[in-house]
Amino acid sequence: MAAITANHLTLPATIDADTFENVFPFNFILNDELEIVGCGRSLKRIHGGPLIGHFGDLFSIDRPHGLGIDHAIRLGVSTLLLVRHKKSGCRLRGGFARTADGSGYAFLGTLWVNDPAELKSLGLGVENFATHDSIVDLLTILEAHQAAAADLKTMLERLRNQRKQLQESNDQLAILSLVAAKTDNAAYVADSDWRIVWVNAGFERLTGYSSEEAVGKTPRELLHGRDTDEETVKAILDAVEEGRHYGAVLRHYRRDGSPFWGEVETQPVLGPDGKAVHFVSIERDVSDVRASEQTMRRTESILRALAIMSRELFAQVDWRSALNSAFPNLGRAAEADGVFAASFSVHEGKPSRGVEACWLRDSPRQTHGAWVNTLLDQTHDWKGGLQKEDPVQIHGVCVHEVGDGLGSLTLLPVFLYGALWGTLGFFSAGEKVVRSGPEIEALTTAAHVLAAAIERSDRSRIVGETNAKLELALEGGGLATCVLHPELKTMEFDERAARVLGRHAAEGYLSVDEFDSWIHPEEIFNYRLTLSMVITGNLDRLDSTLRLKRDDGAYRWVRMCARAARKGARDIGGVIYGTFEEVHDQVLTEIKLRRTVDELADARRKATEAAAMVQRELLVRRPPQRLGRFDITAFSIPSKGADGDFFDVFEISENIVDVLVGDVMGKGLTASLVGAGFKAQISRTLGLLATTGSIPTAAQIMQAVHDRMGGHLRTLETFTTLAYARIDATLGKIELIDCGHTRTAIWRKRTGKVDFVAGENLPVGIISGEYYRPVHIDIEPGDLVVLYSDGVTDHEIDGVPLQEERLGALIREAAGFHPETPWIAVEEALRALVEGNPPKDDFTCALVAVPERSADASRHRIRMDSSLDRIDEIRQFVAASLQRSKINWTDMDLFRFELAAVEVLTNIVNHAHSGRDEEFLSVDAEDKMGGLELRFSYSGEPFDDGEAPGDEEILLLESGYGLNVIRQSMDRVESYQDDRGTMWISLWKAGNKA
């Protein structure tokens, strides 16, 4: 069987001929000339053999009225048609679909009968109808989809967990490597009495004590000696015992008595009571750094000596005249009250290092800041010069960085490693009066000497490099490291790095170009760009994940971090310190994860598109504007996602329509397909129940749909709210089944008011044993019934949800303004709400106008008082009604109607009215749905229409045979109380086929 294309949907070509025949036993295939070239088995049975001939000779189109055959088939392929088989007179309901090969059209539909007795006359049985349940297939697919989504979710969760575990293990590794893998680091754990309970190999190497020797001893016993600073030790103890971490540098001693400088980081491990139960200490040999500091101290000593020398020089200089001549502006500064200062600067170009020697009179009024400002402003503001005999104190010599040509004179405290960014020293030079001119030159010379000494010490560089190393060590302790020399275009890395990079240690020194050649072509550009920014100081650090080629030619993912060692923020050049970290498996996992996430997003996007298509094509296609005698409009304005709203209308007869609006919980494909399943299931149920002999009630339809769909919905973890209204223009009644949906609105033409009516059922899919109870509502001709989804009442206007109250006002106003066409006016008013203000949820409405009572509706009524004496009267009324009926009734039918009517009358008089003769009742008789309905309305107590006794039970009863008799006599018995308190009993029996 060729694939069939209909409504832009393609049925799978995998449907074989047998399946197609089973699903569409009433199908027929037309060629392009509209000649019938094949038909289903049930259609053959009706026709009495294969159908041969032109479509127009064998069929006519009943609905839509006035539609030409060609038009119906060629243009109306998406329209639901009612076609009449001319020979048998029976009607088929369905639509035409273009065959996928384009060779013709297939009619897909089923028999449509008003009266099940037609089936008998056509010689059809259950076996002639589709037995395959496509809804079950759809739901099975949905469940499989849901299961697949769950699997995907589980996989995603597993990947997340793996990534988390990987991250945690990496973190742990970093910590472990910091402690254990760092060969220079020593670590020990001590108990609360500072007794060592564990040491690592690094401790053994650094101190010379074995683990056995160390455990049980205190650090003081093992490591402290003559030059161990007790104040620092006390500070450490105080800090950690208060629960704080503390870092310090201590003079420690090895087992052989040799001293070393240990940088000690001590951390308490707190117990549940907040007190330290253990202490963890990590110690690093920083003797080399200390040695540098000592070198620097020696330099300082030299500087100090130079300063003293300068002081001696100053003592010989007539500094006032010398300064005045050398620095006219400075000299004029001597005129100023209380400010005496001088400055020497040695500049070596920009950027450059400079030296200033400064001194000033010791003045209690001078603050450091004022002094600095004065110096900075000296060339502009100072007037006059220094006066002879002014006492001057040489206050200090300050060397500072003047990279931008104007240095700051900030004197910074000495901190870790004695590092001073910018400022190198501060020296007190005692009190001296500078008197002679030549010493100025000597002082200048001294300043030069100072600068030279500083250059030699290259202390800034040492400090900068040390800090960069330290930062990297703290960040990635124990990691493989490298040093990159941009100016030399060389790079060196350690053995650990060689292992990470998969290179021989011999390659630990190489050109940067060679290193660049290891980098994967896709990453080289970003790497070079980022590195150049680090070198030029435009980026603080490099942090890149790269693929690096190993010796064996394979690429492995490696994380590289690097930071420049520089003296100041604007300093450029110098070396780059980097670390390498093996992250291959982690990156592959992340790539896989990202790909999965991308695939998931793509699948979601496709699902959303499919859902939108399903919704557009299946759920909210506009219904006919007129069904029977009803004016109808229904529309849905979808939100961005497909939210699963749906509606449908069914023409039961000229005077009865069913209309429903539903909303599936959730969004996307599942919601849309469940909505489609609901529509199909309701339609199918209506058809199936109709074949049992009578038109099912709304409650029966929903009960059957619930029984069929409820379990699937619970499996899918979703539910559906739904309002199903059967609007009967003849009775002037609505039978409403409300499954947790928004309240149904009814505009009353006579009063202009809007009533909102709610039912009492739960959404379908919430519980398994739901029993559907209808609400009966009186309506009058001209009233407007409005069913809608919560997307309407939740729609925000200026940030405020519409809600029921404003919706009611809108309906009242629009319908009141156009009382003859309220369905059009209300639709326009509702659509205006979403113009330029797209809804966040599907915005769905169905509006049905109640028609005037038909002129030919055959309805008869009798009203009587509450008395058993009326039994003969009601029998006569029943006999007359059957006589007036257009249906041919038999004597047996008459007996059954009489019997049931008498039983109901007896029941009302004896039980509902309990003999109160002031009560009343009335009976209407009307041809309806191919049968006759007797409808009792009465005051008093509700009719007990509980379970009628069974055949065997009846013998055990003293009374109660009436219910059994009524049910046995009639095809349908219903009782209810309307919203005005009136009781109703409806008896209906199908007519016989003429």
Add this chain to the structure above:
Amino acid sequence: MSNEELISWYVDGDVLVIQVKVESFDARNSKEIRGLAEKVIGERRKVVLDLAAVEFMDSSGLGTLIPLVRSLSSRSGDLRLSGLQERVQMLFELTRLYRVFSIWPSAPDAVASFKA
């Protein structure tokens, strides 16, 4: 209709034949008919209820017959029905009570069945 007009009866041998005289055996008269019938039956055990005059009967009429047949059965007696018109016959078929009662075309047939 007076009570006397609701039923009449005669005895044929040891069989009591009660004739229901109403056209419509329904809630309006079923209690009275039951009371009269019980009174007439007394200690008799073989009873025929002739419904030949009854054109229409409802569940109230049925409700009269069930206690009568139950009472007679408890005394090793029996209640047999006769002369059911078509509509009354339909009621028995509708309720399937024809399985409970012994139904005969006429009162003499029913009386004869006791003697057989």
